[in-house]
Amino acid sequence: MTKSNKFSPEVRERAVRLVQEHRGEYPSLWAAVESIAPKIGCVPQTLLEWVKRAEVDAGERPGTTTAEAQRLKELERENKELRRANDILRTASAFFAQAELDRKLKS
Template sequence: MPKRYPPEVREKALRLVLERLDEFESPYAAAKVIGPLVDVHYETLRVWVKKAMTEGSRPGKESAGGLAAAEREELAKLRKEVRDLKQANEILKLASAFFARELDPRHR
């Protein structure tokens, strides 16, 4: 017998997957990772995500703030780029601190 999930659980799980979808290869991969975290079977979550994506809306929001599909896609791409650039900046900060310590004559 299928397990019934409360609407709050469904909305929370969907929101988590849709917000982090660009971090995964596919909706299936996202559901596989996030499903156990919210105590929802990954296949059930994948079906919910697929349905939400075909409807073009996000749970609890009005059609993604009125953005067209191309705009949503570009926004997701830009958010991913920003996240990658922030990560690269952190790596560069750590590397510059490391090399500054190595070149410091008091360090030897």
């Protein structure tokens, strides 16, 4: 099940930029997020996640960047496909080896 993206990337970027620009006007990051989230039309927790993700992508916060996560996902998918192909080839090889043995015994 995929979650729908209610907000466009442009809205997300604008919201994150607003938080970053006005962060100094509030005592904490959470206070800035709580103030700006209703103006964007999202819940504060969602906006906080966007801000954290933007900070990770910018290298300001430790963690896996969006690009790295996407690349890892692609590699895992490719690995899964290769394992499946190897299983098919292994099964086919065993089948043909057995068929060759059966043919030699009948001769």
